[in-house]
Amino acid sequence: MFGVTILGNNSAIPTLDRHPTAQIVTCNDQLLLIDCGEGTQLQFAKYGIRRSKLRYIFISHLHGDHYFGLIGLLNTLSLMGRTEPLSIFAPPELEQIIQIQLDCAGTILKFELTFVPLMPEYSGVILEDKDLEVRCFPTQHRISCFGFSVLLQKRKRKLLPDQAKAYEIPAAYYGKLQEGADYVRKDGSIVKNDWVTMSPGKGKRYVYCADTLYDENLLPYLKDADLMYHETTYLHELADRAAERFHSTTVQAATLAATAHVKRLLIGHFSSKYKELDQFLEESRPVFPNTDIAAEGTTFIV
Known part of the structure; x- marks a missing residue:
């Protein structure tokens, strides 16, 4: 399975029914956490996310609504007896921030934490x-900020058993065929790999655009994504405010999605000033019809 579960879709100040940014990306048997706003561990419990499957955490930038939930989550994982290593990909200052919090509390985590x-x-x-495969790319925000591109692709080639048998290739060699190797027969002739295997096919890609101005320089990172998340802090009438605060609007996110030829767009990071979110779709869908609200608790299949 390759899917994205929304744990938080609000910006800055949490509301009673919307939480700061956090998303779980399920990649088969592994879970990735992208951003970890305040209360993320409670959202884990609410939506039945298995903490034990969490392998990697990605923090886009060091504004509090994207990482204030991290120290609580780490402490809970340790208290629950986690021993498996955990890796955090983040701006370098975060390592010192976390270490100070642990030191002040006299806390020693029971698992290895790598930054x-x-x-x-x-x-x-x-x-x-x-x-x-995960890639990062810079976005245009007030401080250093990153987006993430998550690609899930089978790396082993698909074996064609009938062809392999026809060329009298022993079954013990099938694993190497799937890894792309040719086969040398006893008479010295070579059986080319693509005679007995097929390409695993094109993978699926999810792109997460963290806080950012409208920026067409992002297009190469977004191009042809199967699913893209882009912040829409404001409706388009507040485009000037969005620019002043290094954020984006509905129309801007949808324009990028259309220009980059992505298949589906999720919008989130909504300002707390908005009580209802339907108007975000009303502005986005005329520009890019396949747009959805990043609704909390919803899993979107890539």
Whole structure:
């Protein structure tokens, strides 16, 4: 399974029914957490997210609504007896922030915590694990901020058993065929890999655009994504305010989605000034019809 579960979709100040930004990305048997706003661990419990499956945490930037829930989550994982390592990908200052909190409380986590620093303006691969690849890219915000591209793709080629048998390739060699190797027969002739296997096919990609101005420089990172999340802090009548605060509007997010030819758009990071969210769709869908609200508790399949 490859899906995105929304745990929080609000910006800055939480409301009684909307929480700061947090998302769980399910990649087969692994869970990735993208951002960890205040109260995220309570959302884990509310929506039945299995903490034990959490492997990686990605923090886009160090505004509080994107990481104030992290120390509580880490402490709970330790109290619950977690021993499996956990990796956090984040701006480098976060490591010191977390360590100070742990030191002040005299807390020693029961699991290994690894920090991978995200350096300003860096873009590229930050994680490869089995069929999973994660890249980061800079967005345009008041402080250093990153988006994330999550690609899930089978790396092993698909074996064609009948063809392999026809070329008298022993079954013990099938694993190497799936890894892309050719086969050398006893007479020295070579059986090309693509004679007996097929490409695993195109993978699926989810792109998370964290807090950002409207920025067409993001288009190469968004292009042809199967699912894209983009912040829409404000309705478009407040485009000037959005620009002043390094945020985006409904129409701007939808315009990027249409220009980048993504298949589906999720919008979130709503200002607390808005009580109802239907108007966000009313503005977005005329520009990009396949737009949905990143509703809390909803899982979107990539």
